[in-house]
Amino acid sequence: MSHSSTQPFVKWAGGKRQLLEKLRSRMPSACKKYYEPFVGGGALLFDSKPEQAFINDINRELMHTYEAIRDSRDEFISRMEEMDRVTCTKEFYYKTRGRYNEKLSGGEYDVEMAVLFVYLNKHCFNGLYRVNAKGLFNVPWNQKISGKSIDIENIKGVSYYLQNVTITCQDFETALEGAEAQDFIYLDSPYAPLNPTSFEAYTKEGFTIEEHRRLAEVFRRLTDKGCYCMLTNHNTELIHELYDGFFMEEIDVRRAINSNASKRVGKELIIRNYR
Known part of the structure; x- marks a missing residue:
């Protein structure tokens, strides 16, 4: 993987440009294929430029x-x-x-x-x-x-980089069906709600609590297959519950897209099934 200067071409909700150093340092030292089923703006993708990448997002217009x-x-x-x-x-x-x-x-x-x-x-x-x-x-x-x-x-x-990248627009679980042992999967799904009345949905389909539970099940199945998985999300009780038993690290973040400037700071979790 190389670390040249290619950048995301759009600003996207939940984008990870500010966390690149933290995410890059926590990627496995070696892997086979790279999967990103919630690619969004692709900050980590364009920073690391894996040779064999599969990217996906449910937003058809983006893909x-x-x-x-x-x-x-x-x-x-x-x-x-x-x-x-x-x-x-x-x-x-x-x-x-x-x-x-x-x-x-x-x-x-x-x-x-x-x-x-x-x-x-x-x-x-x-x-x-x-x-x-x-x-x-x-x-x-x-x-x-x-x-x-x-x-x-x-x-x-x-x-130039995308010439050899597989691009899909489908359900995240379907997008990960081809993942095998020693593949690396970065999961940056829409954020879990901070409280029961708070939701962050960026397409008309939304991403419900039930979807977060299904994602956690997929995370565990990929772990059983021997895949390297890294996930980022809000630091909430729900996320702690869903990923209990995995390695979690709390980090401070800025929320650049929130319309209320006072809410543009917060804490997130980086969760991995490897160290």
């Missing part, structure tokens, strides 16, 4: 964008440069959001959709990806008229 950057790099860059030549006013942002939602409604998963996806991510409030009951993107403008949507050289590096 479509990964594929577009991998398979249609030049068109993606050209279209993005064209968009960035226009000042991002309030009117232009909402026109762009409307166009994106038209493509969502029509199921038009093409390069333009990927470009709009990244553009909205860079110009919406706090980089959130949120949809309404109809599945349409509804995050408001961030009120900033300047700023490029991409780093072209970074996109080229991302595209």
Whole structure:
């Protein structure tokens, strides 16, 4: 694995850029295949660049964008440069959001959709990806008229690396069916609720407590198969209960996406089935 400068191309809820040093130092010294079934922005993926990687996320629009950057790099860059030549006013942002939602409604998963996806991510409030009951993107403008949507050289590096990466959009359990002994799996699922009335869901499907319980069962099955597993989540009673018996470390984190600045600090757990 190498540690070059390729970076995530989107800001994503729960992104792990601030924890890279801690996560990197806790990865196994050697492994076969790399799996990340909740890849999000891919901070650890792009930092470590494993030779044989399988990445997945339930957000179809996100994974479509990964594929577009991998398979249609030049068109993606050209279209993005064209968009960035226009000042991002309030009117232009909402026109762009409307166009994106038209493509969502029509199921038009093409390069333009990927470009709009990244553009909205860079110009919406706090980089959130949120949809309404109809599945349409509804995050408001961030009120900033300047700023490029991409780093072209970074996109080229991302595209080059992704050429040999398997990209899927399916249930996390299905995405891990091929994992074998000595493979490394990094699990960065949506956060467990901090209290019974608190939920953090980034797609219209959500991620329930029952899903967290199912994830813990998958973690144990992968352990029995001899896989190396590392998981990050909130430091809560639920997570302690679900992963009882595994090696847990508490770490301090910043929560860059929370709309309430006073809640942008907290504690998380790094959980492993190896030391």
